[in-house]
Amino acid sequence: MITKGIRGAITVEENSSEAIGAATIKLLNEIIARNNIETDMISHAIFTLTDDLNADFPAKYARVNLKWKDVAMMCFHELDVPGSLKMCLRVLVVINCSESFSPEFVYLDGAEGLRK
Numbered sequence: 001m002i003t004k005g006i007r008g009a010i011t012v013e014e015n016s017s018e019a020i021g022a023a024t025i026k027l028l029n030e031i032i033a034r035n036n037i038e039t040d041m042i043s044h045a046i047f048t049l050t051d052d053l054n055a056d057f058p059a060k061y062a063r064v065n066l067k068w069k070d071v072a073m074m075c076f077h078e079l080d081v082p083g084s085l086k087m088c089l090r091v092l093v094v095i096n097c098s099e100s101f102s103p104e105f106v107y108l109d110g111a112e113g114l115r116k
Helices: 017-035 058-065 111-115
Strands: 002-011 042-049 072-077 088-097 106-108
Touching (some): 002 111, 017 058, 017 106, 058 072, 106 111
Parallel strands (some): 002 106, 042 072
Antiparallel strands (some): 002 088
């Protein structure tokens, strides 16, 4: 068994707890569905938010709504590069899997442009 990372990103409508929570759950649910992930496969998750998003912690919504109680998670600010996408929440979900597992990265709601 090895570990592999699954990247994802989504834009958030506004800097509010509700919007950050909704975007977090939407993104994680899509990552889970596309990659057929079971919670016990998850090693850890790293969330980043652009500087214009600071109303809440995305990890809280994974812990409460998706029951990721035993998953190690951290939240950070994304590097503020001039001209970069604003109002963006990114995640790296690291899973324990077989070597043959091929991750599908997920970019939603305006974040698709990050991977042209």
